[in-house]
Amino acid sequence: MDLLARSKQKVTDQSLKEAYFTASQTQLVRARFKKNRAAMVAGWVLTLMILAGFFSEFLSPYAPTMAGRDKQYENGPPQMPKFWDENGFSLQPFIYGTKRERSIKTNFRWVITVDREDRRYVRLFVKDWKYSYIDLNWDLPGDAFDVNFKALTFSTHLFGVDKGGIHLFGTDASGKDIYSRTLRAIFTSLKCGALGVFIAFVLALIIGGISGYYGGWIDSTLQMITDAIRTVPPLPLFMALAAFLPQEWSAEAVFFVISSILGLIGWPTLARRIRTHLLSERSQEYVLAAELCGASSSHIIRRHLLPSFTSYIIVDLMITFPYMVRLETALSFIGLGLIDPVSSLGSMMQNVSKADILLNYQWYFIPVLFFIAFVLAFVFVGDGLRDAADPYTDARK
Amino acid sequence: MVKFLQFTLIRAVMSVVTLLIVSLIVFSLMEMVPGNCAERYIAFKNTQGQVITIEDIQAEERRLGLDKPFMIRAGTWAGNVFFKGQFGDSCILRLNINNLLSDKVWISLGICLAALFFSYLIAIPVGIYAASTRNPLANNSVRFISYLGLALPSFLLALIIMLTTTVLFGESMAGLFSKEYRDAAWSFAKFMNFMSRAWLPIFILGWAATAFALQTVRALMLDEISKLYVTAASARGISGRTLLWRYPARHSLGPVINSLGFDLNRIFNDLPVVALIMTLTEMGALLIDALAFSNDQQLAGAILVILTACIVLVNFVTDIVLALMDPRVRTGLMG
Numbered sequence: 087m088d089l090l091a092r093s094k095q096k097v098t099d100q101s102l103k104e105a106y107f108t109a110s111q112t113q114l115v116r117a118r119f120k121k122n123r124a125a126m127v128a129g130w131v132l133t134l135m136i137l138a139g140f141f142s143e144f145l146s147p148y149a150p151t152m153a154g155r156d157k158q159y160e161n162g163p164p165q166m167p168k169f170w171d172e173n174g175f176s177l178q179p180f181i182y183g184t185k186r187e188r189s190i191k192t193n194f195r196w197v198i199t200v201d202r203e204d205r206r207y208v209r210l211f212v213k214d215w216k217y218s219y220i221d222l223n224w225d226l227p228g229d230a231f232d233v234n235f236k237a238l239t240f241s242t243h244l245f246g247v248d249k250g251g252i253h254l255f256g257t258d259a260s261g262k263d264i265y266s267r268t269l270r271a272i273f274t275s276l277k278c279g280a281l282g283v284f285i286a287f288v289l290a291l292i293i294g295g296i297s298g299y300y301g302g303w304i305d306s307t308l309q310m311i312t313d314a315i316r317t318v319p320p321l322p323l324f325m326a327l328a329a330f331l332p333q334e335w336s337a338e339a340v341f342f343v344i345s346s347i348l349g350l351i352g353w354p355t356l357a358r359r360i361r362t363h364l365l366s367e368r369s370q371e372y373v374l375a376a377e378l379c380g381a382s383s384s385h386i387i388r389r390h391l392l393p394s395f396t397s398y399i400i401v402d403l404m405i406t407f408p409y410m411v412r413l414e415t416a417l418s419f420i421g422l423g424l425i426d427p428v429s430s431l432g433s434m435m436q437n438v439s440k441a442d443i444l445l446n447y448q449w450y451f452i453p454v455l456f457f458i459a460f461v462l463a464f465v466f467v468g469d470g471l472r473d474a475a476d477p478y479t480d481a482r483k
Numbered sequence: 484m485v486k487f488l489q490f491t492l493i494r495a496v497m498s499v500v501t502l503l504i505v506s507l508i509v510f511s512l513m514e515m516v517p518g519n520c521a522e523r524y525i526a527f528k529n530t531q532g533q534v535i536t537i538e539d540i541q542a543e544e545r546r547l548g549l550d551k552p553f554m555i556r557a558g559t560w561a562g563n564v565f566f567k568g569q570f571g572d573s574c575i576l577r578l579n580i581n582n583l584l585s586d587k588v589w590i591s592l593g594i595c596l597a598a599l600f601f602s603y604l605i606a607i608p609v610g611i612y613a614a615s616t617r618n619p620l621a622n623n624s625v626r627f628i629s630y631l632g633l634a635l636p637s638f639l640l641a642l643i644i645m646l647t648t649t650v651l652f653g654e655s656m657a658g659l660f661s662k663e664y665r666d667a668a669w670s671f672a673k674f675m676n677f678m679s680r681a682w683l684p685i686f687i688l689g690w691a692a693t694a695f696a697l698q699t700v701r702a703l704m705l706d707e708i709s710k711l712y713v714t715a716a717s718a719r720g721i722s723g724r725t726l727l728w729r730y731p732a733r734h735s736l737g738p739v740i741n742s743l744g745f746d747l748n749r750i751f752n753d754l755p756v757v758a759l760i761m762t763l764t765e766m767g768a769l770l771i772d773a774l775a776f777s778n779d780q781q782l783a784g785a786i787l788v789i790l791t792a793c794i795v796l797v798n799f800v801t802d803i804v805l806a807l808m809d810p811r812v813r814t815g816l817m818g
Contacts, residue, residue, distance in 0.1 A: 310497075314504035317744070317794045319751035322770055322787055326512050329774040329783070412636055416756055419638055420771060435639070439760065444646040454639065461634040469630075 115397060118474035125470020132463040135456075139273035143217035146266030147246040150429045154215065155261035156251040158186050162198055164256040164449050167208050180205040181252055212246035256449035258437060268453045270429040272460065278345045278430065279410040283403050285349025286410075290356035295387055297357070298364025305361070316354040321416055324351055328422040337428045344423050348410050356402055363395050397475040404468040408461045415457065431457045491803060498799045505791045506564060510557045512787075513780040570785035573773075580785045584766065588789060591766035594681060595750045595793075598689035602696050602746065605689075607739070610700025614708060615727055625697060632694020638756040641687045645760060687757050692746045699742055703735035737809045744798035751790045766790075 109117070119125060138145060148154035156162070167179035183204030188196050219238040246252065255264035297308040327347045331340055367373065368391070376386050392399075411431070417423035418432025425433055434453040437443070443450045563569045570580035613625040707713065708731050716730050758767030770786045773779035 310500060311504060314501045315508070317501060317748065317798070318505055318508070318787065318791050319748050319754075319794070321752040322755060322774075322790060325755065325770070325774045326509075326783055326787060330515055408633065412633075416636060416638060420756060420759060422774065439642055444650055458634050458639075462630060465630050465633050 112397075115471075115474045119470055122470045122473065125466050125474075128463040128466030128470070131459060132467055135272055135460055135463065136276060138269055139276050142266070142269035142273050144240070144242065145244050146263065146269050147212070147214065147243050147252055148263040148266045149215050149217075150262065150267040150270035152260065152262065152427060154263060154266060156253065156257055156263065157261055159184060159198065159251055159253060159257050160186075160196070160261040161259055161447055162253055162257045162261075163447075164452075165253050167252075171202065173203070173205075176205070176207070179208045181208065181247065182206070183250055206247045206249055206252075208245055208247055208252060210245055211242050213241050214243050214246055216241045255452045256447070258450065264434075264449060264452060267429040267434060268456055271431045271434050271453060272456065274341070274424070274428065274430040275411050275414060275432075275457075275460070278341065278348065278414050278424075279407050281342070281345035282348030282352060282410040282414070283406055285346055286352035286356055286406065287349075287399075287403060289349065289353040290360055291392075293353065294357035294360030295364065295391075298361035299368060299383065299387055299391070301365065301368070305365075309358075309361070312354045312357055315351075316358075320351050320413065324348070324413060324417055325420065325422055327351075328417055331422075337424070341424060341428065344414060344417065348413055351413075352406060352410060356406065359398070359402060360395075363398065364391055367391055367394055401468065401471045401475050404464070404471055408464040408468070411461060411464070431460070487806065490806060494799055494802050498795045501795055502565075502788075502792060503561065505795075506561045506788055507557060509784045509787050509791075510560055513784045514553065564785075564788060570788075571781055573779050573782045580782055583782070584769070584785065584789070587765040587769060591754065592793065594684050594765070595688060595747065595754065597681070597685045598692060598750050599743070599747055601685060602689040602693035603739075603743075606693050606696035606700050610697050611704050611727060611732055613697070614701045614704030625701065629694040629697045629701075632691050632697075635690075636756075637687050637691050637753040638760055640690055641683075641757050641760040644683065644687070684757055684761055684763065687761075688750050688753055691753060692750050695749060696739075696742070696746060700735070700739060703738055704731055707731035707734045737805055737811075740801050740805050740808075743801050744794050747797050748794050751794070754790075 119129075142150075148156070162184065165181045167181055169176060169179055182200045182202055183206055185199050185201060186196055187199065188194055216239055218236040218240075221236050251263070253263050253265065255268060257263055258267075293308055293312065297305045297312075324347060327350070328344060331343055335343075364387075373386060373390060376390055381389075414423060414430065415432035415435060418425070418430055419436050419439075421436065423432055424430040425436075431453060435457065438450045438454060560571070563571065568581070570584075572578065573580050573583065609625060613622055616622060710731070713726070713730055716726055721729065754767035755771045756767075757763070758765060759771050762768075766786055766789070770783060773783040773786070
């Protein structure tokens with residue numbers, strides 16, 4: 087039920103009015119968010135992308151690592167499944183077989199030719215390489231502590247072909263499937279951003295919470311430090327931190343540290359907002375009441391103050407997320423973050439930075455489009471949520 | 484007037500404290516790099532064919548003062564930076580950092596400030612227009628552009644422009660000077676050559692800042708336009724541009740000036756990446772070199788401190804300007 091629209095018309099119906107005034111904060115926010123068409127569309131796009139990232143193994147026919155590379159199809163253009171061609175119509179979509187040859191005719195370069203007579207049919211739910219949704223593989227010091235645990239292992243993939251390969255977005259220089267890598271990259275960037283946002287959030291909550299609740303000289307000191315960190319341009323600082331990563335670290339370790347650094351840099355803005363809000367809430371009567379009842383400081387912060395602005399925190403986290411992803415991308419782009427065998431949106435963008443790519447292998451740019459759509463969707467949803475959570479948006483319009 | 488001087492003094496002290504905290508952070512970061520200067524120097528001598536012992540390294544450490552406790556070294560370093568403006572030597576390049584940076588700092592700062600200037604030159608009129616117009620097309624396109632400014636990172640934009648110009652015109656737009664001026668002394672011709680190339684980095688650096696500034700200006704204007712004093716003014720018969728510029732625009736100017744420092748921060752953020760793509764040779768490029776390739780902690784630290792100092796300075800100046808310009812802030816200060 088669209089609470090907002092109906093409440094705006096002068097409805098005499100008492101029950102509807104009541105529904106509006108007794109609606110919980112969450113219901114109101116949801117109703118306002120639904121009215122924002124751009125944010126809704128962005129929300130759906132985002133949901134689809136997150137799902138695609140989460141089920142990337144199932145959706146992609148090949149492993150996004152070197153294991154899944156197609157040696158016969160390096161730097162191959164995208165292959166679009168077709169239903170008909172000059173040889174007739176087929177209910178089952180098909181792609182053409184390809185041949186790779188190098189001879190005096192091709193100037194001794196590998197050239198991929200398409201054989202239009204050789205039809206390869208796309209099949210659904212094929213069995214191929216294995217993947218696990220729970221895959222713990224920790225190499226801790228000491229053999230006894232090594233964890234190697236796999237569960238929920240499947241080998242079914244949404245689609246595939248019997249012979250040769252199917253590469254919807256083409257392949258890169260070593261024959262890795264760009265479609266599979268893009269899905270994987272979305273997942274990696276999501277993970278990275280989520281971890282970074284989480285760390286930033288915890289830090290901001292602790293520092294902003296202490297600062298806002300106690301006030302006085304604690305507040306001034308903490309604010310000074312927060313402001314000092316905020317004045318340093320984040321990317322150079324981030325680069326400086328990331329530059330210390332030893333080259334020989336494993337991809338997982340680098341990934342984890344990069345995400346943590348994102349969090350370590352991202353907290354000041356959040357902390358400031360939490361502090362400002364706490365400062366204004368602290369003088370409210372309900373806090374005084376709790377204090378008079380003998381509640382401890384941590385109890386008051388946790389049970390009374392934090393719930394009073396959960397919606398703001400969620401919105402802030404949503405808005406922070408794309409910045410985290412952007413920072414990670416920029417860092418990987420420079421070459422200080424995640425590097426090529428790892429599929430992240432940044433490391434895939436690193437591949438497009440040559441004129442050769444623009445002239446010959448345009449399909450390398452497909453992940454870039456996904457990145458833009460990803461960040462745009464996040465920004466739109468974040469903005470939509472902010473407008474929806476702000477009770478004064480209606481008055482402003 | 485006394486109150487105002489007091490305010491200025493407090494602001495100045497706070498800026499210095501901020502800088503001190505930042506330089507402490509930066510110094511700790513520099514210390515985190517494995518291996519110190521002494522080892523680097525000795526390692527260099529080693530490549531020259533000398534045989535090195537542990538004693539040599541320790542003697543070198545004593546000579547450079549590296550055996551002193553952390554706080555003393557941090558203090559000496561910060562003292563040199565603040566009072567003498569000396570950043571010491573880079574032990575990888577074995578050059579004085581001040582000499583290395585001298586020209587490049589000004590080129591970088593010039594480009595960044597120009598980007599900041601142009602972004603506001605565009606953002607203020609367009610933002611005001613977008614806030615006051617009822618034309619949905621203009622409104623939506625401004626919104627979309629400002630969102631795109633967030634989603635399309637400047638390195639991507641730079642990359643696309645660079646690749647397109649290379650492919651279309653055959654001539655690369657990379658670098659700040661054409662070949663014949665690269666090592667020449669500064670002259671009018673070199674300056675003109677610089678200007679004919681600098682617009683691209685300025686545009687790219689200003690791109691994201693413009694998008695942000697556009698959003699800020701538009702949001703602030705929207706807040707102000709719906710207020711009663713604007714209605715009252717239009718009831719008195721003032722309309723159109725006069726109305727906008729005389730009342731709501733002046734009110735929303737304060738927060739806009741306040742956000743200058745953060746916009747500069749954002750521009751500095753993009754500086755190294757843009758430098759990498761456009762193969763510039765200024766400060767951003769040095770920063771990348773120092774961090775990504777040579778692990779040159781002294782140089783990286785110096786650049787970080789310079790960048791932060793600029794932002795702190797801009798923040799300080801905008802605070803003062805705001806106090807001078809805005810009667811509300813002024814009366815708040817002077818009672």
